[in-house]
Amino acid sequence: MKVVARTDEYTIYQKRSERYAVQDSDKGWVNGDAKVAILLQHKLIEAPAPKAPAADQAPAADNETAADNETAAEEAPAAEADAAEEASDEAPEKSE
Numbered sequence: 490m491k492v493v494a495r496t497d498e499y500t501i502y503q504k505r506s507e508r509y510a511v512q513d514s515d516k517g518w519v520n521g522d523a524k525v526a527i528l529l530q531h532k533l534i535e536a537p538a539p540k541a542p543a544a545d546q547a548p549a550a551d552n553e554t555a556a557d558n559e560t561a562a563e564e565a566p567a568a569e570a571d572a573a574e575e576a577s578d579e580a581p582e583k584s585e
Contacts, residue, residue, distance in 0.1 A: 494531055501531060509533055 490502035490510060499519060502510040511519040511527050519527065528534045 493533065499527060501527065501533070 490504055492500060493503045493509070494501040498514055500512045502512065504510060509524075509528055511524045513519050525534070525537075529536060
């Protein structure tokens with residue numbers, strides 16, 4: 490590993506895989522959010538893009554809309570059938 494930056498608090502190494510490792514002054518490895526914060530501070534990585542919370546809510550809204558459409562679709566044929574029956578009852582039959 491190659492030393493990229495060294496401070497009193499930590500040392501940043503670059504691995505052969507082009508990734509970074511951070512070791513604190515007690516020779517313990519730094520991981521997680523602390524490591525990301527250090528690497529961002531030294532501009533060695535780019536900030537990850539925030540995830541859109543609307544994506545999690547959108548499928549739920551689509552499911553509700555789909556359920557409403559299915560209910561309306563089930564009611565529509567029944568209404569058409571009732572209208573057809575009433576029309577046939579009211580229409581006089583032709584006799585020749």
